Amino acid sequence: MKKVAITTFLIIVLVLNLTACSSKTSEASKPLVYASFYPIYDLTSKIAGDKVVVKNIIPFNVSPHGWEPSAKEMAKITKANAILYLGMTMEEPWINKVKASAPNTQFYEVSKGIEPIKKGNTINPHPWLSPKEALIIIKNINEALQKIDPSNKDYFEKNYQNLKAQLENLDKQYSDELSKARLKTFVVFHSAFAYVARDYELNQESLVGMSDEAEPSPARMSELVDLIKKESIKYVFAESLSAAKPMEAIAQESGATLLKLNTIGTLSQEDIDRKADFLSLMKDNLGKLKKALE
Numbered sequence: 048m049k050k051v052a053i054t055t056f057l058i059i060v061l062v063l064n065l066t067a068c069s070s071k072t073s074e075a076s077k078p079l080v081y082a083s084f085y086p087i088y089d090l091t092s093k094i095a096g097d098k099v100v101v102k103n104i105i106p107f108n109v110s111p112h113g114w115e116p117s118a119k120e121m122a123k124i125t126k127a128n129a130i131l132y133l134g135m136t137m138e139e140p141w142i143n144k145v146k147a148s149a150p151n152t153q154f155y156e157v158s159k160g161i162e163p164i165k166k167g168n169t170i171n172p173h174p175w176l177s178p179k180e181a182l183i184i185i186k187n188i189n190e191a192l193q194k195i196d197p198s199n200k201d202y203f204e205k206n207y208q209n210l211k212a213q214l215e216n217l218d219k220q221y222s223d224e225l226s227k228a229r230l231k232t233f234v235v236f237h238s239a240f241a242y243v244a245r246d247y248e249l250n251q252e253s254l255v256g257m258s259d260e261a262e263p264s265p266a267r268m269s270e271l272v273d274l275i276k277k278e279s280i281k282y283v284f285a286e287s288l289s290a291a292k293p294m295e296a297i298a299q300e301s302g303a304t305l306l307k308l309n310t311i312g313t314l315s316q317e318d319i320d321r322k323a324d325f326l327s328l329m330k331d332n333l334g335k336l337k338k339a340l341e
């Protein structure tokens with residue numbers, strides 16, 4: 048009898064020990080996934096939960112346009128099991144350099160299936176700002192995660208369904224609220240809201256084109272001032288990161304009031320401080336668009 052008790056005790060100790068070991072190594076055994084920039088990072092994190100280590104490539108407070116990784120950043124990124132990136136030229140040309148230096152990393156382009164908006168041959172790379180397009184992005188993210196870690200397929204699927212329901216609800220709010228708008232035209236700095244305009248039947252007028260690093264032209268500035276006066280537009284939009292000055296000038300010239308619309312291409316310090324996330328920022332944007340179009 049005593050012998051049985053000792054054996055049982057030993058087995059329990061052994062099992063406990065094994066469990067302790069496996070929970071210690073589990074963090075390191077989780078897949079490491081890098082997401083190219085903030086919206087992809089936040090949406091991937093929400094589906095991945097605690098089963099995957101998700102890291103962000105383009106730092107917060109930095110515009111995703113024109114960013115390039117340093118040698119140190121390259122060394123970190125290329126260790127990933129998988130990299131999720133938007134595509135639609137947003138991460139060109141650095142993503143190709145990463146692909147060339149990371150032969151063992153899987154790459155997933157999460158804008159697959161989105162109907163691109165083009166100006167000439169240039170693709171507008173801002174689909175995430177429309178809830179309709181964000182729904183396609185999260186579908187691709189979910190599929191990617193299920194391939195990266197098939198053992199947690201059901202877990203990802205559950206998180207995906209939950210996020211999908213929230214985004215469908217947001218899409219409905221965008222449709223309902225924006226279809227009631229008196230005005231149809233809104234004025235922004237760069238053409239980041241083209242997909243919102245297309246999907247919810249509005250008209251975006253931007254000072255510069257597809258990158259927030261472009262220089263505004265005085266001719267376009269006066270064109271916008273005329274348009275604002277002609278259509279009695281009451282509000283114009285600056286962005287959180289870049290170039291409030293020319294939009295301030297347009298507001299002053301035209302008598303409109305300046306508001307901020309968030310391109311959600313990164314998180315500003317202010318966004319971080321108030322614990323904003325993709326969904327809360329998308330809701331903020333809807334509130335501001337609604338106000339500007341009243």
Ligand SMILES: [Zn+2]
Nearest residue numbers: 239257258259
């Ligand atoms: Zn942009």
